[in-house]
Amino acid sequence: MAMTATAGHAHADPHHIGLVIEHPGPASKRIVTAYGFWVFLLSDIVMFSCFFAAYAVLSGQTAGGPKGSEIFEQRNVAIETVCLLLSSFTCGMASIAADVRNRFWFYLGMAVTCLLGLIFLTIEFREFADLIARGYGPSRSAFLTAFFSLVGCHGLHVSAGVLWLLTMMAQVFAKGFRADVLRRMMCFALFWHALDIVWVGVFSVVYLLGSAA
Numbered sequence: 001m002a003m004t005a006t007a008g009h010a011h012a013d014p015h016h017i018g019l020v021i022e023h024p025g026p027a028s029k030r031i032v033t034a035y036g037f038w039v040f041l042l043s044d045i046v047m048f049s050c051f052f053a054a055y056a057v058l059s060g061q062t063a064g065g066p067k068g069s070e071i072f073e074q075r076n077v078a079i080e081t082v083c084l085l086l087s088s089f090t091c092g093m094a095s096i097a098a099d100v101r102n103r104f105w106f107y108l109g110m111a112v113t114c115l116l117g118l119i120f121l122t123i124e125f126r127e128f129a130d131l132i133a134r135g136y137g138p139s140r141s142a143f144l145t146a147f148f149s150l151v152g153c154h155g156l157h158v159s160a161g162v163l164w165l166l167t168m169m170a171q172v173f174a175k176g177f178r179a180d181v182l183r184r185m186m187c188f189a190l191f192w193h194a195l196d197i198v199w200v201g202v203f204s205v206v207y208l209l210g211s212a213a
Contacts, residue, residue: 030183037187041194048198051150061142068210071136076127077207080120087116088196095189101177110169117162124155154202157195164188
Protein backbone atom coordinates (compact mmCIF):
# COMPACT_ATOMS: atom_id res chain seq x y z
CA MET A 1 0.00 0.00 0.00
CA ALA A 2 2.83 2.39 0.80
CA MET A 3 4.51 1.69 -2.52
CA THR A 4 1.22 2.25 -4.35
CA ALA A 5 0.65 5.56 -2.60
CA THR A 6 4.21 6.63 -3.35
CA ALA A 7 3.84 5.67 -6.99
CA GLY A 8 0.60 7.60 -7.20
CA HIS A 9 2.28 10.68 -5.71
CA ALA A 10 5.19 10.34 -8.08
CA HIS A 11 2.81 10.22 -11.04
CA ALA A 12 0.90 13.26 -9.85
CA ASP A 13 4.10 15.09 -8.87
CA PRO A 14 6.76 14.15 -11.48
CA HIS A 15 9.28 16.68 -10.16
CA HIS A 16 9.01 15.38 -6.56
CA ILE A 17 8.57 18.82 -5.05
CA GLY A 18 5.78 17.76 -2.72
CA LEU A 19 2.91 19.36 -4.66
CA VAL A 20 0.06 17.13 -5.73
CA ILE A 21 -2.13 18.58 -8.51
CA GLU A 22 -5.77 17.86 -7.92
CA HIS A 23 -8.24 18.16 -10.76
CA PRO A 24 -11.53 19.67 -9.59
CA GLY A 25 -14.81 18.21 -10.67
CA PRO A 26 -17.14 19.71 -13.30
CA ALA A 27 -18.28 23.31 -12.89
CA SER A 28 -21.49 24.00 -11.04
CA LYS A 29 -24.75 24.44 -12.95
CA ARG A 30 -24.78 28.14 -12.06
CA ILE A 31 -21.39 28.69 -13.70
CA VAL A 32 -22.29 26.65 -16.77
CA THR A 33 -25.61 28.48 -17.14
CA ALA A 34 -23.97 31.88 -16.78
CA TYR A 35 -21.30 31.00 -19.33
CA GLY A 36 -23.87 29.80 -21.86
CA PHE A 37 -26.02 32.88 -21.35
CA TRP A 38 -23.04 35.18 -21.82
CA VAL A 39 -22.48 33.50 -25.19
CA PHE A 40 -26.09 34.30 -26.09
CA LEU A 41 -25.72 37.91 -24.95
CA LEU A 42 -22.56 38.35 -27.02
CA SER A 43 -24.35 37.03 -30.10
CA ASP A 44 -27.16 39.51 -29.39
CA ILE A 45 -24.62 42.33 -29.11
CA VAL A 46 -23.22 41.31 -32.50
CA MET A 47 -26.72 41.59 -33.97
CA PHE A 48 -27.20 45.06 -32.49
CA SER A 49 -23.77 46.06 -33.80
CA CYS A 50 -25.02 45.27 -37.31
CA PHE A 51 -28.07 47.48 -36.75
CA PHE A 52 -25.84 50.28 -35.44
CA ALA A 53 -23.56 49.96 -38.46
CA ALA A 54 -26.53 50.08 -40.85
CA TYR A 55 -27.91 53.13 -39.08
CA ALA A 56 -24.54 54.91 -39.23
CA VAL A 57 -24.37 54.33 -42.99
CA LEU A 58 -28.00 55.28 -43.70
CA SER A 59 -28.54 58.09 -41.21
CA GLY A 60 -27.97 60.74 -43.87
CA GLN A 61 -30.12 59.07 -46.53
CA THR A 62 -33.35 60.99 -45.91
CA ALA A 63 -34.57 61.03 -49.57
CA GLY A 64 -35.94 64.52 -49.03
CA GLY A 65 -37.72 63.44 -45.85
CA PRO A 66 -37.15 64.66 -42.29
CA LYS A 67 -33.87 64.44 -40.46
CA GLY A 68 -33.52 63.21 -36.91
CA SER A 69 -33.37 66.74 -35.52
CA GLU A 70 -36.80 67.42 -37.05
CA ILE A 71 -38.66 64.46 -35.56
CA PHE A 72 -36.96 63.52 -32.27
CA GLU A 73 -38.59 64.65 -29.02
CA GLN A 74 -35.74 65.04 -26.57
CA ARG A 75 -38.04 65.30 -23.56
CA ASN A 76 -39.62 61.91 -24.24
CA VAL A 77 -36.23 60.34 -24.94
CA ALA A 78 -34.91 61.71 -21.64
CA ILE A 79 -37.85 60.17 -19.77
CA GLU A 80 -37.26 56.84 -21.52
CA THR A 81 -33.60 56.91 -20.58
CA VAL A 82 -34.27 57.71 -16.92
CA CYS A 83 -36.89 54.95 -16.71
CA LEU A 84 -34.61 52.32 -18.20
CA LEU A 85 -31.58 53.27 -16.11
CA LEU A 86 -33.68 53.30 -12.94
CA SER A 87 -35.10 49.91 -13.89
CA SER A 88 -31.56 48.54 -14.01
CA PHE A 89 -31.07 49.64 -10.39
CA THR A 90 -34.37 48.13 -9.22
CA CYS A 91 -33.60 44.91 -11.11
CA GLY A 92 -30.28 44.73 -9.26
CA MET A 93 -32.08 45.21 -5.95
CA ALA A 94 -34.48 42.38 -6.86
CA SER A 95 -31.51 40.14 -7.66
CA ILE A 96 -29.95 40.86 -4.27
CA ALA A 97 -33.29 40.17 -2.57
CA ALA A 98 -33.51 36.84 -4.40
CA ASP A 99 -30.01 35.88 -3.24
CA VAL A 100 -30.97 36.50 0.39
CA ARG A 101 -34.42 34.88 -0.08
CA ASN A 102 -36.41 38.02 0.77
CA ARG A 103 -39.75 37.76 -0.98
CA PHE A 104 -41.01 41.25 -0.12
CA TRP A 105 -38.08 43.16 -1.58
CA PHE A 106 -37.87 40.76 -4.51
CA TYR A 107 -41.48 41.37 -5.52
CA LEU A 108 -41.14 45.11 -4.90
CA GLY A 109 -37.99 45.39 -6.99
CA MET A 110 -39.45 43.34 -9.82
CA ALA A 111 -42.76 45.24 -9.76
CA VAL A 112 -41.00 48.61 -10.01
CA THR A 113 -38.77 47.26 -12.77
CA CYS A 114 -41.84 46.08 -14.67
CA LEU A 115 -43.58 49.44 -14.23
CA LEU A 116 -40.56 51.37 -15.50
CA GLY A 117 -40.23 49.00 -18.45
CA LEU A 118 -43.90 49.48 -19.36
CA ILE A 119 -43.53 53.27 -19.18
CA PHE A 120 -40.56 53.02 -21.52
CA LEU A 121 -42.50 50.87 -23.99
CA THR A 122 -45.55 53.15 -23.87
CA ILE A 123 -43.49 56.23 -24.73
CA GLU A 124 -41.70 54.39 -27.53
CA PHE A 125 -44.97 53.05 -28.98
CA ARG A 126 -46.47 56.54 -28.98
CA GLU A 127 -43.36 57.89 -30.70
CA PHE A 128 -43.62 55.28 -33.45
CA ALA A 129 -47.38 55.78 -33.84
CA ASP A 130 -46.95 59.56 -34.07
CA LEU A 131 -44.24 59.29 -36.71
CA ILE A 132 -46.30 56.89 -38.83
CA ALA A 133 -49.37 59.12 -38.51
CA ARG A 134 -47.31 62.05 -39.83
CA GLY A 135 -46.20 60.02 -42.84
CA TYR A 136 -42.74 59.29 -41.47
CA GLY A 137 -42.96 55.50 -41.38
CA PRO A 138 -40.09 53.11 -42.07
CA SER A 139 -40.79 53.15 -45.83
CA ARG A 140 -40.36 56.93 -46.10
CA SER A 141 -36.56 56.87 -46.35
CA ALA A 142 -33.53 54.70 -45.69
CA PHE A 143 -32.83 56.75 -42.57
CA LEU A 144 -36.25 56.01 -41.12
CA THR A 145 -35.96 52.33 -42.08
CA ALA A 146 -32.70 52.09 -40.11
CA PHE A 147 -34.19 54.08 -37.23
CA PHE A 148 -37.30 51.93 -36.88
CA SER A 149 -35.23 48.74 -37.24
CA LEU A 150 -32.68 49.62 -34.55
CA VAL A 151 -34.98 51.23 -32.01
CA GLY A 152 -37.79 48.77 -32.71
CA CYS A 153 -35.50 45.78 -32.24
CA HIS A 154 -34.48 47.13 -28.84
CA GLY A 155 -38.13 47.70 -27.97
CA LEU A 156 -38.96 44.10 -28.84
CA HIS A 157 -36.18 42.97 -26.51
CA VAL A 158 -37.60 45.10 -23.70
CA SER A 159 -41.06 43.62 -24.34
CA ALA A 160 -39.61 40.12 -24.10
CA GLY A 161 -37.82 41.17 -20.92
CA VAL A 162 -41.07 42.34 -19.32
CA LEU A 163 -42.73 39.00 -20.12
CA TRP A 164 -39.72 37.17 -18.71
CA LEU A 165 -39.90 39.35 -15.57
CA LEU A 166 -43.53 38.43 -14.98
CA THR A 167 -42.67 34.77 -15.50
CA MET A 168 -39.92 35.00 -12.87
CA MET A 169 -42.32 36.55 -10.37
CA ALA A 170 -44.80 33.72 -11.01
CA GLN A 171 -42.09 31.07 -10.62
CA VAL A 172 -40.89 32.48 -7.30
CA PHE A 173 -44.51 32.59 -6.11
CA ALA A 174 -45.09 28.96 -7.12
CA LYS A 175 -41.70 27.37 -6.42
CA GLY A 176 -39.87 29.73 -4.08
CA PHE A 177 -36.16 30.49 -4.36
CA ARG A 178 -35.07 27.12 -5.69
CA ALA A 179 -31.66 26.76 -7.28
CA ASP A 180 -33.05 26.51 -10.82
CA VAL A 181 -35.24 29.58 -10.27
CA LEU A 182 -32.26 31.57 -9.01
CA ARG A 183 -30.27 30.58 -12.11
CA ARG A 184 -33.07 31.87 -14.33
CA MET A 185 -33.21 35.05 -12.27
CA MET A 186 -29.48 35.52 -12.82
CA CYS A 187 -29.95 35.16 -16.58
CA PHE A 188 -32.85 37.61 -16.56
CA ALA A 189 -30.80 40.20 -14.68
CA LEU A 190 -27.94 39.85 -17.18
CA PHE A 191 -30.39 40.26 -20.05
CA TRP A 192 -32.02 43.35 -18.56
CA HIS A 193 -28.71 45.06 -17.80
CA ALA A 194 -27.51 44.30 -21.34
CA LEU A 195 -30.60 46.07 -22.71
CA ASP A 196 -29.69 49.14 -20.67
CA ILE A 197 -26.19 49.12 -22.15
CA VAL A 198 -27.61 48.88 -25.67
CA TRP A 199 -30.01 51.73 -24.95
CA VAL A 200 -27.12 53.98 -23.87
CA GLY A 201 -25.70 53.35 -27.34
CA VAL A 202 -29.06 54.06 -28.99
CA PHE A 203 -29.51 57.25 -26.97
CA SER A 204 -26.03 58.49 -27.83
CA VAL A 205 -25.80 57.50 -31.49
CA VAL A 206 -29.41 57.93 -32.62
CA TYR A 207 -30.90 60.67 -30.50
CA LEU A 208 -28.01 62.84 -29.33
CA LEU A 209 -26.01 62.79 -32.57
CA GLY A 210 -29.20 62.81 -34.64
CA SER A 211 -30.51 65.91 -32.92
CA ALA A 212 -27.23 67.70 -33.43
CA ALA A 213 -27.12 66.94 -37.17
